[in-house]
Amino acid sequence: MTDTAFSPPRRRPLILIACMLAMFMAAIEVTIIATAMPTIIASLGGFSYFGWVFSVYLLTQAISVPIYGRLADLWGRKSVLFTGISLFLLGSVLCGFAHGMVWLVLFRAIQGLGAGAIMPLTSTIVADIYSPRERAGIQGWLSSVWGVAAIVGPLTGAWLVQHFHWAAVFWVNVPIGIVAMLMLARWLPAHPTAARERLNLTGSGWLAICISALLIALLQGEMLGYWLLAFLLLALVAGYFLQRHERRAANPLFPLAIWRNKVIIAGNMGNIILGASMMGISAFLPTWIQGINNGSPLQAGSALAMMSIGWPLASTLSGHLMLRTSYRFTAQLGALLLVAGSAMLLLLHAQSPIWQAGLSAFVVGTGMGMTSTTFLISVQNSADYQIRGICTASIMFSRLLGSALGTALMGAVLNWNLMHRLPDSHEPVQLLMSDERHTLSSDSLAHLVSEIARSLHWVFVAALLIAFTSLWVARRMPKARPD
Structure with a gap:
C-alpha cells in the first residue's frame, strides 16, 4: 500500500x-x-x-x-x-x-x-x-x-x-x-x-459486548464458576453478530483491506502470541523467586525489571537491523531469542541464583522487543494513512487479548498441576509465600517447594510452546526492508 x-x-x-x-x-x-x-x-x-x-x-x-x-x-x-x-x-x-x-x-x-x-x-x-x-x-x-x-x-x-x-x-x-x-x-x-x-455504532456495540464477556471470563474465571460458560457463550454469540454485521456494513469498524493483507494479519497473530508468552514471565517468575527461591519482593522485582531493560534495547537494535537485512530476518532472530529465554526458565531450580532468573527475563525481553517492533513497523508500513489508525490499534488490542489468554491458560496449567500434586493442600502457593512458611517442618516444606516447582515448570513449558509459534509467524513477515 x-x-x-x-x-x-x-x-x-x-x-x-x-x-x-x-x-x-x-x-x-x-x-x-x-x-x-x-x-x-x-x-x-x-x-x-x-x-x-x-x-x-x-x-x-x-x-x-x-x-x-x-x-x-x-x-x-x-x-x-x-x-x-x-x-x-x-x-x-x-x-x-x-x-x-x-x-x-x-x-x-x-x-x-x-x-x-x-x-x-x-x-x-x-x-x-x-x-x-x-x-x-x-x-x-x-x-x-x-x-x-x-x-x-x-x-x-x-x-x-x-x-x-x-x-x-x-x-x-x-x-x-x-x-x-x-x-x-x-x-x-x-x-x-x-x-x-x-x-459504526452497531458494530462498536457488538465489539464491546464480545470483548467484555471474553475478558471477564478469562480474568475472573475462578470466581465465576459455572457462570464462566455463560460469559463465553455471550462472547461467542456477540462475535458472530459482529462478524455478520461487519460483512454488510457500509462503514465497517475493520475495513476489508485489513483482512486481505497477509502482513497485517500476521502482525496481529504475532502480538497475540507475544502477549500470551509474556505472561509466563510477568505473572509467574516473581512467584518462582519468592516461593521457590525464598527471595524478597525486591529481588523478584529486580529480576522482572531485566525484561523491561532488554525490551527497549532490542527494539532499538531491531530498527537498525531491519534496514540492513529484512523484516523476516529480524522477526526470526527475535523469535529465536524468545524461544531461548523461555527455554532458560526450565533450567531454574530451587537453588538457582536470582541472577539466573534475571538473565532469563532479559533474553525474553530482547526477543519481545525485537519481534514486537518488527511486527508493528511491518503493519504500519503496509497500511495506507486512511486505515493506519485502526491497524495500529489492532496491534495493541491483539497484545492485550494475548495477555488475557496467556494469563488464563497458564493459570489453568498451574492450578491443574497443583490440584493433582497437592490435593490436600489449600492455597499452597499462598502458604509458601506467607509467614506460615516458617512454621512448616523441613520435610513438609521441601515437599511443598518440590511440587510447586514442578507445577511452575509446566507453566514455563506452556510459555515455551507458545514462544515456538512465534517462529511460524515470523516466517510470514516480508523479505523486504523498510523503504
Missing part, C-alpha cells in the same frame, strides 16, 4: 517528545499503582475488589482501543487523542478523591477508557510524521518509554505513598498529560479529513 499521509511537520522532535510523554503517563499507571495498592487497601478497605482495580482498567482499555483506532482514521488523530487524554486525566483526578474501593474501580474504568486512545494513537501519530525507513529507528524510542516506566513506576509509587497521601500516585500524571496536550496543540497539525463519517 502507498503512504498517502500529509507532508511531515517541521517540529517532529517536539511532537515525538509529546507522544512519549503521553505514552509514559499511561505506561507508568499500572506499575505505579501496584506498589501503592497495599496502602490504598489499608485506607479504603474492600480487599475483595483488589483484582478489579487492575482488571477493569485492562477491560475498558481493550474495549476502546479498536474503536479509538477507527475514530482516528475517520475524524483525525489530534481530536481523538485529546479526547482520550482528557478522559484519562479526569479518571486520574477522580481516583485520588475515591472514598471507597467501589468508587476507585469505577474511576479506574474511566482511566482505562482514556488509555485506550493514548497507546495506539501516539504510535500512529509517530508513524504519520516519519517515513517508513525512519519509523524502524523511532519506534525504539517509544519502546524505551515502557522500559523506563516499568523501572521508575514501582520506585516512584513507593516514594509517593511514603511521603504523601496515596492520591498522589494518580495525580502525578496530571501535569505530564497537560504538558503533552499543550505541546501537541502547538505543534501537531490537524490533518484535513473528508466529510466527517459516522462511527
Whole structure:
C-alpha cells in the first residue's frame, strides 16, 4: 500500500517528545499503582475488589482501543487523542478523591477508557510524521518509554505513598498529560479529513459486548464458576453478530483491506502470541523467586525489571537491523531469542541464583522487543494513512487479548498441576509465600517447594510452546526492508 499521509511537520522532535510523554503517563499507571495498592487497601478497605482495580482498567482499555483506532482514521488523530487524554486525566483526578474501593474501580474504568486512545494513537501519530525507513529507528524510542516506566513506576509509587497521601500516585500524571496536550496543540497539525463519517455504532456495540464477556471470563474465571460458560457463550454469540454485521456494513469498524493483507494479519497473530508468552514471565517468575527461591519482593522485582531493560534495547537494535537485512530476518532472530529465554526458565531450580532468573527475563525481553517492533513497523508500513489508525490499534488490542489468554491458560496449567500434586493442600502457593512458611517442618516444606516447582515448570513449558509459534509467524513477515 502507498503512504498517502500529509507532508511531515517541521517540529517532529517536539511532537515525538509529546507522544512519549503521553505514552509514559499511561505506561507508568499500572506499575505505579501496584506498589501503592497495599496502602490504598489499608485506607479504603474492600480487599475483595483488589483484582478489579487492575482488571477493569485492562477491560475498558481493550474495549476502546479498536474503536479509538477507527475514530482516528475517520475524524483525525489530534481530536481523538485529546479526547482520550482528557478522559484519562479526569479518571486520574477522580481516583485520588475515591472514598471507597467501589468508587476507585469505577474511576479506574474511566482511566482505562482514556488509555485506550493514548497507546495506539501516539504510535500512529509517530508513524504519520516519519517515513517508513525512519519509523524502524523511532519506534525504539517509544519502546524505551515502557522500559523506563516499568523501572521508575514501582520506585516512584513507593516514594509517593511514603511521603504523601496515596492520591498522589494518580495525580502525578496530571501535569505530564497537560504538558503533552499543550505541546501537541502547538505543534501537531490537524490533518484535513473528508466529510466527517459516522462511527459504526452497531458494530462498536457488538465489539464491546464480545470483548467484555471474553475478558471477564478469562480474568475472573475462578470466581465465576459455572457462570464462566455463560460469559463465553455471550462472547461467542456477540462475535458472530459482529462478524455478520461487519460483512454488510457500509462503514465497517475493520475495513476489508485489513483482512486481505497477509502482513497485517500476521502482525496481529504475532502480538497475540507475544502477549500470551509474556505472561509466563510477568505473572509467574516473581512467584518462582519468592516461593521457590525464598527471595524478597525486591529481588523478584529486580529480576522482572531485566525484561523491561532488554525490551527497549532490542527494539532499538531491531530498527537498525531491519534496514540492513529484512523484516523476516529480524522477526526470526527475535523469535529465536524468545524461544531461548523461555527455554532458560526450565533450567531454574530451587537453588538457582536470582541472577539466573534475571538473565532469563532479559533474553525474553530482547526477543519481545525485537519481534514486537518488527511486527508493528511491518503493519504500519503496509497500511495506507486512511486505515493506519485502526491497524495500529489492532496491534495493541491483539497484545492485550494475548495477555488475557496467556494469563488464563497458564493459570489453568498451574492450578491443574497443583490440584493433582497437592490435593490436600489449600492455597499452597499462598502458604509458601506467607509467614506460615516458617512454621512448616523441613520435610513438609521441601515437599511443598518440590511440587510447586514442578507445577511452575509446566507453566514455563506452556510459555515455551507458545514462544515456538512465534517462529511460524515470523516466517510470514516480508523479505523486504523498510523503504
